[in-house]
Amino acid sequence: MDVAAWSTQQLAEFVAIVSTARSEKEAAHVAVERAAEALDADVAAIVCAGDLIAAVGYPEGAVPVGDLAAARPGTTYARQLEVPGVGKCEAASALLEHPPGATMVVARLDRLTREETGLMRGMARVTAITMRMLRVLDDERTARKEIERLAHEQAALRNVATLVATGPSPDEIFAAVAQEVGQLLNADFTELTRFVPSAAVAVVAAWSKTGEPVPLAGPKPLGGHNLTTLIHETHRPERLEYDDSGPPAAATGGVRIRSAVGVPINVEGQLWGVIAVGTAGYEQPPPDTESRLADFTELVATAIANAGAQTELKASRSRIVASADETRRRIERDLHDGAQQRLVSLALRLRAAQETVPPELDELSAHLDSVAGELTTALDELREMARGIHPTILAEGGLAPALKSLARRSSVPVDLRVAAKGRLPERVEVTAYYVVSEALTNAAKHAQASAIHVQVDPIDGILRLAVSDDGIGGADPEGGSGLVGLRDRVEAAGGRLTVQSPPGQGTRLTVDLPLGQ
Ligand SMILES: Nc1ncnc2c1ncn2[C@@H]1O[C@H](COP(=O)(O)OP(=O)(O)OP(=O)(O)O)[C@@H](O)[C@H]1O
Ligand SMILES: [Mg+2]
The missing domain is CATH 3.30.450.40 (GAF domain)
Known part of the structure; x- marks a missing residue:
C-alpha cells in the first residue's frame, strides 16, 4: 500500500x-x-x-x-x-x-x-x-434543559399569580404555593411557616410528595436545631443537614427529611415567615434552590399584604357603619328619654294648669289651649324625627312592618312584596331598611316615576332586595352620597349592591345580603 x-x-x-x-x-x-x-x-x-x-x-x-x-x-x-x-x-x-x-x-x-x-x-x-x-x-442540551426549567417555573408562578388575582383567602394561597413549589423543585416536602409574637412559629401550609395530608401545627415556641429557628435568627436563606435527627415522618406527611433549604418571607419590610423545602435523600438540594424559592416569596408577600389590606379595609368600613348606627341609636334614645319625656310632662302640667283657670279668664284659657296644641305638634314632630333617625318600628316589629310604614309614607305609590317571614339578623334588617328607604327617596326625588316595586326574598342563605321604578333612569352613584353610602353599608354587611339605570328605562337596585353567622 x-x-x-x-x-x-x-x-x-x-x-x-x-x-x-x-x-x-x-x-x-x-x-x-x-x-x-x-x-x-x-x-x-x-x-x-x-x-x-x-x-x-x-x-x-x-x-x-x-x-x-x-x-x-x-x-x-x-x-x-x-x-x-x-x-x-x-x-x-x-x-x-x-x-x-x-x-x-x-x-x-x-x-x-x-x-x-x-x-x-x-x-x-x-x-x-x-x-x-x-x-x-x-x-444545546443545557439550554433546552434551562428553557424547560424556566418554563416550568413560569407556569408555577403563573398558577399562583392567577390565584392571587382572584383574591382568595391567604390559606388557599399558602396551600397552592406549598404544592407548586414542592412539585417544581422536585422536593419531598414543603412547608410555609409564619412567625407569631413572643418567639413562636405556626405552620400555615404544608405539602408532601407522598400525597398524605400534613397536619398543620399550631404555634409552638422557636428553638432547637431547625431551619425556622435558624432563619429567625439570621433573616437569611439557610440550609440544614438533619441527617437522621430531623422531624419525625409522621409530622411531615410520611417523609423522613434529611436536608432542607429555606428562605425568609418578608412582608412590608418585616420578617413574616419562612418557605422551606426538604428532601429525603442525603444529598444536598441543588445550589439554585434558594433563588428559586425566593421567586415565590415575592408573590406570597404580595398576597399577604393585599389580603391584610383588604381585611383591614372591610373591618374599617364595617366599624364606620356600626359606629354611625350606634350614634343614631343613642340620639334616638336620648330624644326618647330626654326631650320627649320632658315635653310629655310639660303637656300634662299645662293641661292641669288649664283646669285651674277661672272661667272668666277665657282669653288666657284660649291662649293656653293654643300653647298645648303647639306642644302636641312639637311632640309629634320629635317622634317623627326620632323615627327617621332610627325606626323604632324596625327594632320592635322587624323588617316587614318597617317597610310597610316606609311604603305608606312614599309620595309615589309602592307595590311592596315581602316574602321574608319573622325576624332576621339585626344587621340585615337595618341594612335592608336603609336600602329601601334611600331607594324610595331617590325615586321620589329624581325619577319622575309613577310606580315603585319593592320585592324582598330570602334565597339560599341570602336576602335579596329589589327596588325598581318606572322613571327616567340614568342614576349615577357619583352624583351624590346616597348610593355610595348604601354600597358601603351593604358591603360592610358582607353583601353586594348593583344599580341598573339605563336612561329612559327606569332604575333597578338589587342588593344581596348574607343571612348567615
Ligand atoms: N331612581 C332614580 N331615578 C333617576 N335618577 C336617579 C335615581 N336615583 C338616583 N338618581 C340620580 O343619581 C344621583 C345619585 O344618587 P344619590 O342617591 O347617590 O344622590 P342624591 O340622591 O342626589 O343625594 P343624597 O342621596 O346624598 O341625598 C342623583 O343625584 C340622581 O341624579
Ligand atoms: Mg339619594
Whole structure:
C-alpha cells in the first residue's frame, strides 16, 4: 500500500472511531489513543492553556503538561521531550481549532515523516471538529434543559399569580404555593411557616410528595436545631443537614427529611415567615434552590399584604357603619328619654294648669289651649324625627312592618312584596331598611316615576332586595352620597349592591345580603 493510501485509510478509521465519542473528554481520549497507535508514537496528548485534556504513554500522574504546551506548531521538531522509560523523543504538534488554544502533541524517538505529520494534522482537525460538535450539542442540551426549567417555573408562578388575582383567602394561597413549589423543585416536602409574637412559629401550609395530608401545627415556641429557628435568627436563606435527627415522618406527611433549604418571607419590610423545602435523600438540594424559592416569596408577600389590606379595609368600613348606627341609636334614645319625656310632662302640667283657670279668664284659657296644641305638634314632630333617625318600628316589629310604614309614607305609590317571614339578623334588617328607604327617596326625588316595586326574598342563605321604578333612569352613584353610602353599608354587611339605570328605562337596585353567622 502506498503512503497516500495508507494515510487516507488511517484517517478514515480515525474519523469512524472518534465520531462515536459522546463527550469532548471522550473524543480527546480516543483521539490520542488512535493517534499514538497510527503513528507508532510513544506518547500522545492534547493540552489546552496549561491544562491536560488527554494523554497516553506517560505513567499515571507524570504528564509534563508544561513541556507539552511548549511544543507549539512552528517549533515542530525543535522540541525534544524527555519521556520516562523511553528517553529523549522528537515532538510534533498541531493546533486544534477547538477548544481554543489547544494543541495535539505526539512524540517518538525518531521524527515523523512528512506524510505522518500530514496525517497528524488531519487527525487534529477531525478531533477539533468532533469536540466542537459535541460542545455545541452539549450547550444545546443545557439550554433546552434551562428553557424547560424556566418554563416550568413560569407556569408555577403563573398558577399562583392567577390565584392571587382572584383574591382568595391567604390559606388557599399558602396551600397552592406549598404544592407548586414542592412539585417544581422536585422536593419531598414543603412547608410555609409564619412567625407569631413572643418567639413562636405556626405552620400555615404544608405539602408532601407522598400525597398524605400534613397536619398543620399550631404555634409552638422557636428553638432547637431547625431551619425556622435558624432563619429567625439570621433573616437569611439557610440550609440544614438533619441527617437522621430531623422531624419525625409522621409530622411531615410520611417523609423522613434529611436536608432542607429555606428562605425568609418578608412582608412590608418585616420578617413574616419562612418557605422551606426538604428532601429525603442525603444529598444536598441543588445550589439554585434558594433563588428559586425566593421567586415565590415575592408573590406570597404580595398576597399577604393585599389580603391584610383588604381585611383591614372591610373591618374599617364595617366599624364606620356600626359606629354611625350606634350614634343614631343613642340620639334616638336620648330624644326618647330626654326631650320627649320632658315635653310629655310639660303637656300634662299645662293641661292641669288649664283646669285651674277661672272661667272668666277665657282669653288666657284660649291662649293656653293654643300653647298645648303647639306642644302636641312639637311632640309629634320629635317622634317623627326620632323615627327617621332610627325606626323604632324596625327594632320592635322587624323588617316587614318597617317597610310597610316606609311604603305608606312614599309620595309615589309602592307595590311592596315581602316574602321574608319573622325576624332576621339585626344587621340585615337595618341594612335592608336603609336600602329601601334611600331607594324610595331617590325615586321620589329624581325619577319622575309613577310606580315603585319593592320585592324582598330570602334565597339560599341570602336576602335579596329589589327596588325598581318606572322613571327616567340614568342614576349615577357619583352624583351624590346616597348610593355610595348604601354600597358601603351593604358591603360592610358582607353583601353586594348593583344599580341598573339605563336612561329612559327606569332604575333597578338589587342588593344581596348574607343571612348567615
Ligand atoms: N331612581 C332614580 N331615578 C333617576 N335618577 C336617579 C335615581 N336615583 C338616583 N338618581 C340620580 O343619581 C344621583 C345619585 O344618587 P344619590 O342617591 O347617590 O344622590 P342624591 O340622591 O342626589 O343625594 P343624597 O342621596 O346624598 O341625598 C342623583 O343625584 C340622581 O341624579
Ligand atoms: Mg339619594
